[in-house]
Amino acid sequence: MTTLLLAPLRGIxxxxxxxxxxIGRIALFGGSAISHILRPPFYPKEFLQALVHIGYFSLPVxxxxxxxxGGALALQIYSGGARFSAETVVPSIVAIGMVRELGxxxxxxxxxxxxxSSIAAEIGTMKVTEQIDALxxxxxxPMKYLTAxxxxxxxxxxxxxxxxxxxxxxxxxxxxxxxxxxFNPATYLKNTRDFLETxxxxxxxxxxxxxxxxxxxxxxxxxxxxxxxxxxxxRATKAAVVAASVLILATNYILTELFFSA
Amino acid sequence: MITLxxxxxxxxxxxxxxxxxxxxxxxxxMVIIGxxxxxxxxxxxxILGLVQPDAGSISIxxxxxxxxxxxxxxxxxxxxxxxxxxxxxxxxxxxxxxxxLRGSLKRPRAEAREIAIEKLRRVGLKPETADLYPAExxxxxxxxxxxxxxxxxxxxxxxxxxxxxxxxxxMAGVINELIREIVTEMGATAMAITHDMSSVRxxxxxxxxxxxGVIQWTGPISEMDATxxxxxxxxxxxxxxxxxxxxx
Numbered sequence: 001m002t003t004l005l006l007a008p009l010r011g012i013x014x015x016x017x018x019x020x021x022x023i024g025r026i027a028l029f030g031g032s033a034i035s036h037i038l039r040p041p042f043y044p045k046e047f048l049q050a051l052v053h054i055g056y057f058s059l060p061v062x063x064x065x066x067x068x069x070g071g072a073l074a075l076q077i078y079s080g081g082a083r084f085s086a087e088t089v090v091p092s093i094v095a096i097g098m099v100r101e102l103g104x105x106x107x108x109x110x111x112x113x114x115x116x117s118s119i120a121a122e123i124g125t126m127k128v129t130e131q132i133d134a135l136x137x138x139x140x141x142p143m144k145y146l147t148a149x150x151x152x153x154x155x156x157x158x159x160x161x162x163x164x165x166x167x168x169x170x171x172x173x174x175x176x177x178x179x180x181x182x183f184n185p186a187t188y189l190k191n192t193r194d195f196l197e198t199x200x201x202x203x204x205x206x207x208x209x210x211x212x213x214x215x216x217x218x219x220x221x222x223x224x225x226x227x228x229x230x231x232x233x234x235r236a237t238k239a240a241v242v243a244a245s246v247l248i249l250a251t252n253y254i255l256t257e258l259f260f261s262a
Numbered sequence: 263m264i265t266l267x268x269x270x271x272x273x274x275x276x277x278x279x280x281x282x283x284x285x286x287x288x289x290x291x292m293v294i295i296g297x298x299x300x301x302x303x304x305x306x307x308x309i310l311g312l313v314q315p316d317a318g319s320i321s322i323x324x325x326x327x328x329x330x331x332x333x334x335x336x337x338x339x340x341x342x343x344x345x346x347x348x349x350x351x352x353x354x355x356x357x358x359x360x361x362x363l364r365g366s367l368k369r370p371r372a373e374a375r376e377i378a379i380e381k382l383r384r385v386g387l388k389p390e391t392a393d394l395y396p397a398e399x400x401x402x403x404x405x406x407x408x409x410x411x412x413x414x415x416x417x418x419x420x421x422x423x424x425x426x427x428x429x430x431x432x433m434a435g436v437i438n439e440l441i442r443e444i445v446t447e448m449g450a451t452a453m454a455i456t457h458d459m460s461s462v463r464x465x466x467x468x469x470x471x472x473x474x475g476v477i478q479w480t481g482p483i484s485e486m487d488a489t490x491x492x493x494x495x496x497x498x499x500x501x502x503x504x505x506x507x508x509x510x
Binding site for chain 1: 340
């Protein structure tokens with residue numbers, strides 16, 4: 001009877017310990033990635049390729065996400081605000097909501113889905129086809145050649161994506177506010193400008209940098225530790241997206257506490 | 263000279279290598295034979311430092327492989343991987359010249375490309391191949407590119423992991439001949455692992471039979487057919503009966 005009662009608790013304990021161990025391993029891997037970013041040799045060509053792949057090619061998905069989110073946010077705030085006659089706060093809440101939270105978080109999650117999966121699949125395939133071993137025999141450290149350029153590129157590219165996403169998201173809110181909810185365009189823009197502070201924007205960009213780092217580190221970690229065969233690569237890809245998404249949400253909470261708790 | 267002494271390696275409860283002792287003389291071509299899963303690839307990877315042995319020592323010309331400066335140590339090696347292990351994202355010439363485009367052996371790009379094309383020609387591939395990507399090549403061509411990459415930096419020691427796996431007999435024969443010619447002309451020390459007996463006869467100066475985690479027999483290729491060792495006899499004649507258990 002006791003065994004039956006304890007079984008689910010044991011399962012929860014085992015899962016928790018496993019998750020904590022995984023976070024620890026990813027953190028160590030992230031530390032190693034930073035140390036490789038700082039020490040030569042550097043691979044600028046691989047860095048630029050990663051920057052284009054992670055930053056430039058993620059623009060459409062991040063932009064579309066931000067546009068629709070900004071529009072939906074405007075509708076929600078207008079409808080919710082109507083309950084206590086506060087419809088006029090739509091521009092400022094859309095702006096603050098986008099730059100502080102939704103821009104970085106949704107941008108980070110979209111990049112996690114697109115980039116962490118592709119990095120994990122690419123490096124995982126390289127592992128199972130012995131390309132990682134080949135790199136070592138060619139006197140090239142896989143952490144330096146594969147991980148460091150991707151981590152640096154993602155850490156720099158995601159804040160830029162967040163900045164673009166913030167602007168598009170605010171524009172989405174503006175489009176809905178002006179065309180659907182009847183706001184005066186000049187008043188909408190003035191309210192957006194007046195209520196937005198520099199720290200709102202900067203804090204979102206810092207979050208973007210942290211999320212970019214998380215995305216690339218988890219993608220590389222699960223790729224490098226991929227199991228054998230197509231199934232192993234598939235598992236690594238799935239694990240990379242799940243871990244990156246959960247870590248982004250958890251980190252977002254911690255950073256919000258750090259940045260905005262009174 | 264490559265000297266392996268008492269090499270042990272386990273993966274969990276699976277003891278793969280149980281005390282491998284082997285000497286590969288300089289300039290000789292050693293072929294390690296043995297069934298699938300007997301640890302041949304693990305042994306090569308132990309020498310290269312891709313897998314850490316649990317016990318034992320490995321030395322190259324008397325220098326301990328585990329304490330040698332990594333880059334200098336690896337610069338002495340070239341390796342042809344079983345599946346080629348070509349980098350998908352790079353064109354063929356950059357795969358071949360990989361080592362010549364970065365690190366201590368870095369050359370100007372034009373010179374590296376010229377060397378790559380020369381090595382491709384050496385393995386029987388036309389210069390037009392240089393700008394193709396690995397995915398555009400047949401299995402035989404990928405092996406040749408892998409071979410060109412292995413010899414691009416003129417290494418002293420070349421490893422071949424199952425060089426003819428997945429190739430038709432004619433292409434396998436071509437690759438075997440190429441390996442033999444290149445090893446002889448470069449004067450390199452070669453170590454190959456295979457269970458293809460035609461490769462063994464074409465490539466080897468000496469043969470070692472790995473079974474049960476230890477070297478069961480080693481000797482010159484000329485003595486292989488005549489050896490009374492039951493493991494070697496069963497393996498080279500492909501018999502189901504003998505000391506090596508065949509899983510049915």
